[in-house]
Amino acid sequence: MDKAKHLVAAAVLAASAGLAHAQGFTADYDLSRHWFGQVGLSQAPLNALTPGSNDVLNVGGGYRFNDGQSLSLQVSRARGPLPRLGLAVSYDWPRYFVRFTYDQGLTLTPTENLRFSAGFRF
Secondary structure, X not given: OHHHHHHHHHHHHHOOHHHOOOOEEEEEEEOOOOEEEEEEEEEXXXXXXXXXXXXEEEEEEEEEOOOOOEEEEXXXXXXXXXXXXXXXXXXXXXXXXXEEEEEEOOOOOOOEEEEEEEEEOO
16 A cells, blocks of 8 residues: 555656646556556647647556566546547557557547557567
8 A cells, every 4th residue: 555655646746836847757656466557747838839738647557467468558638728538458468569549639639549559579
């Protein structure tokens, strides 16, 4: 339980006014032998012509199996002129991975995107 408190403290620190100039912050944490979590905050200008910022919160987690495989889920929520939402589901093997992602305007375009990724590690 103490480990979860450290993760929350790190996320609160990143959101404080003293770090408003920072471009991003991510905290990855192993909650147990099998469970892991992630919290991320980022801020960037909308673009060179539009004043304002694009603030994004990422929250994710997953389960790591004994054989090195893992299943994870990440949700992204952006704040700005238009509400934006993203979702990613990944399955990892020690040498390969597959990922399905959906985002609703996270790339600062009004389109919805559905993607599939697969790869290997070397």
